[in-house]
Amino acid sequence: MKLRSLLAIGSSAFVLAACQGQDASDPAVEDPATDEETGTDAGEDAGEDTEAVDFSIAMITDEGGVDDRSFNQSAWEGMQAWGEEHGLSEGDGYAYYQSNDSADFVPNLNQALAEDNDIIYGIGFQLLNSINDVADQNPEQYFGIVDDISDRDNVVSLTFRDHEAAFLAGVAAAETTETGRVGFIGGIAGPVIDRFETGFTAGVAHVDESIEVDVQYAESFTDAGIGQQVAAGMYAAGADVVYHAAGAVGNGVFTEARNRMESDADAQLWVIGVDRDQEEEGEYDGGNLTLTSTIKAVGSSISQSANLTMDEGFPGGENIAYGLEEEGVDLVQGNMADEAWSSVQDARQGIVDGDIEVPEFSYSE
Structure with missing residues (x-):
């Protein structure tokens, strides 16, 4: 399909409070994220007034882990916001699979596949080869790669003019x-x-x-x-x-x-x-x-591509690039x-x- 141009939301919407999510590959790990003002579990009220959609997404971290306070964490925070928007909860609509090193990429992808996620995102260019290999083996499954470009028809590429x-x-x-x-x-x-x-x-x-x-x-x-x-x-x-x-x-x-x-x-x-x-x-x-x-705006790019898939169809084979003009990258005054x-x-x-x-x-x- 011909991809319509996307406008990224402003930085205030995708820069969220730091938090660490539960590792979907290790159910024994507890999620310590809390709402700073209420002290309740983050996302506890997600979807209270929203009907949950029948759609699920997952992310495979790179070696930094989901609590790296940087790249992976920003992706996870955006995924949490997407889940709240659609009335979904962690583990039942969105999840992450933590990679401690590159040897974990393919096993994590296969586990995400086994758990029937609609789109599986690889967070970082180091996952490109693993994403391509697993995408070749599963042509009906949708994948996403962040920070690199795949030529597979069942993979959407999300890149940034850093x-x-x-x-x-x-x-x-x-x-x-x-x-x-x-x-x-x-x-x-x-x-x-x-x-x-x-x-x-x-x-x-x-x-x-x-x-x-x-x-x-x-x-x-x-x-x-x-x-x-x-x-x-x-x-x-x-x-x-x-x-x-x-x-x-x-x-x-x-x-x-x-x-x-x-x-x-x-x-x-x-x-x-x-x-x-x-x-x-x-x-x-x-x-x-x-x-x-x-x-x-890693998290925002994931959210937008997931919403696009639900609303119009999966933009497989496309590269969606974000720069200053699209508010996909920016600088804060600090x-x-x-x-x-x-x-x-x-x-x-x-x-x-x-x-x-x-x-x-x-x-x-």
């Missing part, structure tokens, strides 16, 4: 740095993270080409210890703003910045978060060190100074209007 939001992060970093040196920490090198690096370095140069950008890769999305180690080297070398695009590795970046800020009252270090608003990760005794965060935020706003408008062309790749295609 370089556009990363460009704004680069503008924010350049407008904020006092040392003239900033850092970028990537997870596993590849086209997806290359977009973040390329956009960020271009955004910094857009403001001031003399600012140095220290680029390093952790070659992991899970090892917070490596993130802390790399961040320590960057801060010691003079960087005062570090942007991470590394999933749970970023938790170590925040840890290192907090430790340094708490041990030195005169220090002013910043971290730029990724995929969801990570302001709460920057809380420390003296305030908050999260400068800003790039936002990626703790930016007003002057820096104004520069970010100008850059955002320039990108949307086509006056600023953001490069997509540095080293990969």
Whole structure:
């Protein structure tokens, strides 16, 4: 079918309170998510005034896990919101299957298949080959892949122009740095993270080409210890703003910045978060060190493709791409100074209007 153009909902609708869902592959794990205001279980009243639909979706996490405070978690929060919208509850309408490493991808996909989910989403480019293999074996089953493109007719691809939001992060970093040196920490090198690096370095140069950008890769999305180690080297070398695009590795970046800020009252270090608003990760005794965060509407994209399937039919074989114009990626003001935020706003408008062309790749295609 010819896919109609989709408009992503604003960031306020898909950036939800942090929570950890129940692992569908381990029913013994309890879901600790609660409503912060009422203290009741999150989603306890879901569907109270909504008739539940006869439709179910599931997600297979990448190696970071559903509580990575970043990419997987944003997908899960969006799926929870979709379930509430349709009167469904976890395990009876939507579920996740947690992957501790890549060896779990295919078993989790097969378990999701056995439990008769209508659409099964792979969260992250690392699942592409597994999704394609299982999709080939099950041509009547619907699948989705986030952050990569499948050519299978029973797979919908959900991709993001991350370089556009990363460009704004680069503008924010350049407008904020006092040392003239900033850092970028990537997870596993590849086209997806290359977009973040390329956009960020271009955004910094857009403001001031003399600012140095220290680029390093952790070659992991899970090892917070490596993130802390790399961040320590960057801060010691003079960087005062570090942007991470590394999933749970970023938790170590925040840890290192907090430790340094708490041990030195005169220090002013910043971290730029990724995929969801990570302001709460920057809380420390003296305030908050999260400068800003790039936002990626992973959960919203899943919700929209599921709704499209229910309303019009599955958009198999299509790639639905989200950028600044569709509000599928963005940047929050966070703790930016007003002057820096104004520069970010100008850059955002320039990108949307086509006056600023953001490069997509540095080293990969």
